[in-house]
Amino acid sequence: MPRITPETIIAPVIGIALLAALALGGVAFALSRHEEAFRQEELRNLLRSECRLFAERCGQELDMIRAELELLAAQTPPDADGIRRAVAGEPFFVDGFVADRSGRLLHAGGDWRRRYNELFTELVSSRSDGADTAPVRPAPQKLRTASSAPAKTGTRSRELVEPVPLHDNARRIVLADQARFSRSAGGEFQPVRRENSERALPAVAAAPEADSPAPRLIPRFAALARGRRSGFIPYFADNRFAPLVWAESTNPPGRLVGFELESVVLWSRLIPLFPQHLPPYFRIELVDASNRVIHAAGGDISGKETAEPVLIMPFSELLLPNAQIRASLIPERLPLGSFRLAVWLGISAPILVILLAGLLIYRMLRRELRLSGQKTGFVSQVSHELKTPLTSIRMYAELLRDHDAELAPARRRGYQQIILDESERLSRLVGNVLDFSRLDAGRKRYSPAETDLAELLNTAAELCRERARTAGVELHVSLPGSPASCRIDRDSLLQILHNLFDNAFKYAASGKRIDLSLVRAGRRWEIRLRDYGPGVPPGAEEKIFRKFYRVDTALEAEVSGFGLGLAIARGLLRDQKGELKAVPADPGMQFIIQLPEEPEHGTV
Secondary structure (H helix, E strand, O other): OOOOOHHHHHHHHHHHHHHHHHHHHHHHHHHHHHHHHHHHHHHHHHHHHHHHHHHHHHHHHHHHHHHHHHHHHHHOOOOHHHHHHHHHHOOOEEEEEEEEOOOOEEEEOOOHHHHHHHHHHOEEEOOOOOOOOOOOOOOOOOOOOOOOOOOOOOOOOOOOOOOOOOOHHHHHHHHHHHHOEEEOOOOOEEEOOHHHHHHHOOOOOOOOOOOOOOOOEEEHHHHHHOOOOEEEEOOEEOOEEOOEEEEEOOOOOOEEEEEEEOHHHHHHHHHHHOOOOOOOOEEEEEEOOOOOEEEEEEOOOOOOOOOEEEEEEEOOOOOOOOOEEEEEEOHHHOOHHHHHHHHHHHHHHHHHHHHHHHHHHHHHHHHHHHHHHHHHHHHHHHHHHHHHHHHHHHHHHHHHHHHOOOOOHHHHHHHHHHHHHHHHHHHHHHHHHHHHHHHHHOOOOOOOEEEEHHHHHHHHHHHHHHHHHHHOOEEEEEOOOOOOEEEEOHHHHHHHHHHHHHHHHHHOHHHOEEEEEEEEEOOEEEEEEEEOOOOOOOOOOOHHHOOOOOOOOOOOOOOOOOOOHHHHHHHHHHHOOOEEEEEEOOOOEEEEEEOOOOOOOOOO
């Protein structure tokens, strides 16, 4: 049966939680897509409503402009001075004219006749016998032969208009009327049959019957003004839109006064009607007949952005024909991105929480397992470390007991010194274990007092000189000339120095030298201990202060110890607002004891 460990339980639980979070995320994503489509349609409807309101405002404004201009034209005197004053006083007016009901031009500006000649000279059919207009140039005459024979009874006379420059359509109408008559023997025109007229003028449409009345031709302007007192004529001249407004003069009546309008001024009157404060994802454009954007409101379209047309509608077929209002949506600027981001955050948040929680639990378990293994190794190491001095003490004590009389005095003193050294070693091991236990539980107590640092360093060096001599290491002490003191627990500082010396003797004895110095660094004193040994591997400068950490943790390692000396030293300093650092040196390592800046009072 496989062994059940915490890792084998946590992994399936995290997997199930992730699957549940992904399923909920999929449902939330589908709902968010539906909500996004619904919100987009709402925005389109809102933009359409805004566009229709704008088109209605533009139409009302143009109707009001038309009424004002027609009233102004009706009130303008039908003479050159009146036209000139009206053009000078109204920015809409470019030039003006005066005509009568028959379409005859009575007054016009300098360039007027060239640009608007067709409007007053192009003839169209009146399409009614009771037309209220007369021919352009009334010259009714009967066409007779050279003998001027009288007309026969029952024959119909034909009135012809003096030839004038005609448009092609008007010319075809005149030819069609002429085709309905042929010259008789007496010199008068007689109606001809349909087949004869078709053979005579094949390019002209079939003429009406001989007994139908002949249509009369009138200028196009007369046809447009017939039966009306005012009006507006969309007109294109010189490849530009040049509309006309006209009205019957109030004094004297019967005269028609008209003006050419400036289309730019018409457009300018519509620009203030644009909706204000449109969001950046809406865009409303005013477009002319050539698809040129006159003005736009809302968001600007950059190079990578696209505009989605939502509504295109005209707003005035009379004053501004083929002009349109175009409403577009800019998808890249829609606020739906933030909504989608919120949905994604809502989906990813539980997944991230589950992953982080699983990772945290996994690391905690790994840490606990590692600490458990370290504690197990620590117990084994402590047992080994305690057994070694106890074995030495027991062995030399038994030798002294059994062979005391046979031993030389020098050998006896040597055995006694070994027993004393091993007892001190055993005492230090037990003290470190007790200090570690107190520091770990937060029960370590201190008695800070004003301490002479130079005297304390000399004392610590003297205590370690014998061991340094035995290890073949030279010990150099460098102290400042001025007095140096600090308020700190003296015993704890001696223990810190002893642990650092012990660490140097164990791992850096090959360097054959240890430097101990006291320097001033800002508002605090620093004790620096440098060895010239092999140092520590790169990246292990902080690891050596961990509990139970050793570069070589094997029981049969060359150097004895269980990895608590440096951890205890740093803990003792930090409890008193100091710090212990390890800095790589070339060669070796340098440990810096940063003493507290301000003195502590009482018992910590």
